[in-house]
Amino acid sequence: MSTITPHLWFDTQAAEAAAFYASVFPEAQVTSSATLHDTPSGDSDVVAFTLWGQDFMAISAGPVFSINPSISFTVNVDPSRVEDAPALVDRLWGALSEGGSERMPLGEYPFSKRYGWVDDPFGVSWQIMLTDPAGEPRPPILTSLLFVGNAAGRAEEAGATYRDLFPDSRPGRLVR
Numbered sequence: 001m002s003t004i005t006p007h008l009w010f011d012t013q014a015a016e017a018a019a020f021y022a023s024v025f026p027e028a029q030v031t032s033s034a035t036l037h038d039t040p041s042g043d044s045d046v047v048a049f050t051l052w053g054q055d056f057m058a059i060s061a062g063p064v065f066s067i068n069p070s071i072s073f074t075v076n077v078d079p080s081r082v083e084d085a086p087a088l089v090d091r092l093w094g095a096l097s098e099g100g101s102e103r104m105p106l107g108e109y110p111f112s113k114r115y116g117w118v119d120d121p122f123g124v125s126w127q128i129m130l131t132d133p134a135g136e137p138r139p140p141i142l143t144s145l146l147f148v149g150n151a152a153g154r155a156e157e158a159g160a161t162y163r164d165l166f167p168d169s170r171p172g173r174l175v176r
Helices: 014-024 087-099 156-163
Strands: 007-010 028-039 041-052 054-060 069-075 099-111 112-119 126-131 142-144
Touching: 007 014, 007 041, 007 142, 014 028, 041 087, 069 087, 087 112, 087 126, 099 126
Parallel strands: 007 054, 069 126
Antiparallel strands: 028 041, 041 054, 069 142, 099 112, 112 126
């Protein structure tokens, strides 16, 4: 199955953000960088990086768009696959929350013994979760889409549209 690579739009901080994430996550590295010249935003840095098996792209293309929590990344730390998983949750939380803002404090919730939701210093939203090893296996990083405002209640419709566009896709988890 092919995958979709999230592409993060930054004003000027793409290289800085990619280097930061590569220093925080397991199995992470910046894989390439280039400068696009004479774009509508001027010269724009484009950076490719991998975090724990998930590919990302980042661009410094000016203040045209802003990162917001309608897209967040769920980091699944599975104790059956990660040695000292609670410590990794705490380390990720500490690094991503320093200079960022907390949406849900790191703590115990009905769906996870250790979970927190934070916007990092660059504004990217992360949901860090100690997963239940008896539950459904999940990749370490999942992209989560939030449907609010005029799109509220339309997640199933959007999912069906996306699956029609990408024929070898399958539905993920829908949380109301």
